[in-house]
Amino acid sequence: MSLTKPTSPLTGLANVRLPAWLLPAEWPQQHGEPVAADIRFAEGKISSLVPSQLEQDELWDVQGALALPGLVEPHTHLDKTFTIRRSRPSRPGLLAAIETLHKDRQHWSAEDIHQRAAQALAWAAANGVTHLRTHIDWFELTPPVAWYEMANLQQPGVTLQQVALAPLGFFADAEAANSIARAVAQSGEHCLLGGFIHSSNWDPAAMANLMHSATRWDLDLDLHIDEELSDKANGLVWLANYLSENEFSGHICCSHGCALASGTEQQQREVLSVLAQHRVTLIALPMTNLLLQDAVMGQTPRQRGITLLKEAQAAGVPVLLGCDNVQDAFCPAGSYDPLDTLSCGLFALQLDTVFDQHSHLICNPAPLTNTAQPELPLAVGTAASLVIFPGSDSVTWPLNSAARVVIHHGKLSYQRLWQAEF
Ligand SMILES: [Zn+2]
Numbered sequence: 001m002s003l004t005k006p007t008s009p010l011t012g013l014a015n016v017r018l019p020a021w022l023l024p025a026e027w028p029q030q031h032g033e034p035v036a037a038d039i040r041f042a043e044g045k046i047s048s049l050v051p052s053q054l055e056q057d058e059l060w061d062v063q064g065a066l067a068l069p070g071l072v073e074p075h076t077h078l079d080k081t082f083t084i085r086r087s088r089p090s091r092p093g094l095l096a097a098i099e100t101l102h103k104d105r106q107h108w109s110a111e112d113i114h115q116r117a118a119q120a121l122a123w124a125a126a127n128g129v130t131h132l133r134t135h136i137d138w139f140e141l142t143p144p145v146a147w148y149e150m151a152n153l154q155q156p157g158v159t160l161q162q163v164a165l166a167p168l169g170f171f172a173d174a175e176a177a178n179s180i181a182r183a184v185a186q187s188g189e190h191c192l193l194g195g196f197i198h199s200s201n202w203d204p205a206a207m208a209n210l211m212h213s214a215t216r217w218d219l220d221l222d223l224h225i226d227e228e229l230s231d232k233a234n235g236l237v238w239l240a241n242y243l244s245e246n247e248f249s250g251h252i253c254c255s256h257g258c259a260l261a262s263g264t265e266q267q268q269r270e271v272l273s274v275l276a277q278h279r280v281t282l283i284a285l286p287m288t289n290l291l292l293q294d295a296v297m298g299q300t301p302r303q304r305g306i307t308l309l310k311e312a313q314a315a316g317v318p319v320l321l322g323c324d325n326v327q328d329a330f331c332p333a334g335s336y337d338p339l340d341t342l343s344c345g346l347f348a349l350q351l352d353t354v355f356d357q358h359s360h361l362i363c364n365p366a367p368l369t370n371t372a373q374p375e376l377p378l379a380v381g382t383a384a385s386l387v388i389f390p391g392s393d394s395v396t397w398p399l400n401s402a403a404r405v406v407i408h409h410g411k412l413s414y415q416r417l418w419q420a421e422f
Pocket residue numbers: 075076077135224255324325
């Protein structure tokens with residue numbers, strides 16, 4: 001399909017195919033799929049969303065192309081990205097990748113970090129990403145250079161959040177934990193507290209200090225937790241117990257949670273039930289989990305390493321998919337396209353009817369922001385920010401869907417098309 005460029009300014013879109021999860025229950029269907037929509041814009045916001053009518057001359061006719069709200073990339077590492085050409089690990093697995101990246105830090109000048117992170121953000125924006133969260137490694141109790149560089153990054157149309165990723169050991173001392181949390185709180189509203197929580201550094205007293213310091217400074221959390229397959233991983237079980245017995249007013253995201261799949265079914269049910277009750281979001285990272293879990297030199301992996309996404313959804317836990325590392329020692333590939341992540345998830349998690357049922361995993365911002373009664377994206381009054389996939393269809397998508405038209409606040413901002421005859 002080739003779309004003729006719209007005349008500006010855009011007043012809206014005619015004949016656009018939206019996913020079933022985004023539409024009201026009474027939306028008409030044809031051949032088992034929702035009929036296309038007409039969407040009108042006013043001052044950068046959605047002013048109406050109705051089933052498609054025959055003649056809508058004032059709207060841009062996208063001829064039934066699939067579209068989603070602006071995409072969400074909930075978990076990246078912009079401080080590490082695009083370093084694979086100069087730092088490649090000699091062994092497989094998570095701990096070897098950590099060692100390799102520590103050595104790469106000798107290159108991390110403000111200029112080096114800025115150039116790599118800006119490239120990542122530009123790629124994400126051109127793919128249609130409107131919300132991007134990055135974790136940033138902390139090596140001391142004070143913020144690293146990358147923390148300040150990220151705060152200075154600007155990419156039109158993209159809301160950037162940053163998480164302080166500190167090893168759990170930094171929180172062993174209550175005063176040190178407080179000092180990290182204070183620095184994060186004083187960095188602005190887009191900043192969160194994080195931590196790397198693994199059986200290799202497990203310390204329940206440090207976990208308690210981490211939670212107390214976040215509470216004291218009114219911070220949201222995003223934890224790298226149980227990124228392993230060991231049934232000795234304690235993080236999520238401990239967190240569920242903590243939340244059952246203590247007040248925590250902020251919002252928590254748990255990234256990875258691979259070890260949840262190694263516990264007993266009863267333990268899984270109990271943990272997911274507490275996470276759902278406290279609206280804790282689980283962020284699954286299928287690409288790096290497939291690469292780094294059960295990774296042994298010369299051996300085909302036996303286990304997938306991915307958290308219990310379907311069980312979490314069934315229990316009412318908000319869920320998202322993220323890309324994690326891109327072109328660094330943890331993951332040599334990647335392109336900041338959430339469709340790559342969902343394509344990987346389609347096979348690794350065995351997802352069916354991906355566009356209509358599961359595309360929310362890469363474009364619903366509510367699990368990141370924890371709005372109590374979130375409006376669905378593209379509801380009247382929300383931002384007129386959409387991504388159109390010309391040439392794809394609900395069965396092919398998200399594969400073979402690189403062509404893209406990105407609309408930010410009612411304006412055409414990026415497009416990547418090809419001509420079929422080439
Ligand atoms: Zn990560």
